[in-house]
Amino acid sequence: MKIGIIVHSQTGHTLLVGERIREKLQADGHEALVVRMQNLENEKAKNPIDVQLDSLPETAGYDALIFGAWVQGFTLCPGFIKYVEQLQDLGQAQVCCFLTQQFRYKWMGGNRAMFKMTRSLEAKGAVVKSTAIINWSHKKREQQIEELAERFTSQYKA
Numbered sequence: 001m002k003i004g005i006i007v008h009s010q011t012g013h014t015l016l017v018g019e020r021i022r023e024k025l026q027a028d029g030h031e032a033l034v035v036r037m038q039n040l041e042n043e044k045a046k047n048p049i050d051v052q053l054d055s056l057p058e059t060a061g062y063d064a065l066i067f068g069a070w071v072q073g074f075t076l077c078p079g080f081i082k083y084v085e086q087l088q089d090l091g092q093a094q095v096c097c098f099l100t101q102q103f104r105y106k107w108m109g110g111n112r113a114m115f116k117m118t119r120s121l122e123a124k125g126a127v128v129k130s131t132a133i134i135n136w137s138h139k140k141r142e143q144q145i146e147e148l149a150e151r152f153t154s155q156y157k158a
């Protein structure tokens, strides 16, 4: 399968997780690509309207999509919200979603951000199959990333 891993990543954490998923998918024989977007200027803008993205990654041309973003101010980063707002209908595409956040526990913004992420993608016609949150300061971060990559990859096994 050709799998697109589309991430919004400012400082590289979300990108790194995306790369780990890519490696596992490739090891399983898939064609997997990581496409990163970032905010230009005004990096800490709170309102999607104030965010300028460096790119708007294509969602067409893949057999499956994985989206990654991060937690900003206890909710979903506005750059990703802005990105989803401009997407065309995803036509029942089955997607996986993940988030990174600094704090150790998912209730410190992660759960709320994930609710927003899944709802906004569903509003664009996606069917969310699997989600995960990586807590960057958690001592088991490596294990979290490994489990996420394993779980997402298992979605695409024949």
Ligand SMILES: Cc1cc2nc3c(=O)[nH]c(=O)nc-3n(C[C@H](O)[C@H](O)[C@H](O)COP(=O)(O)O)c2cc1C
Residues within 6 Å of the ligand: 008, 009, 010, 011, 012, 013, 014, 015, 044, 069, 070, 071, 072, 073, 074, 075, 100, 101, 102, 103, 104, 108, 109, 110, 136
């Ligand atoms: C302006 C700002 C607000 C943030 N708010 C939160 C937050 O509410 N909760 C949290 O756990 N992490 C928060 N973080 C940390 C990021 O979610 C975390 O570092 C994330 O992994 C960054 O992803 P990236 O490296 O892909 O950009 C915040 C970071 C910034 C810059």
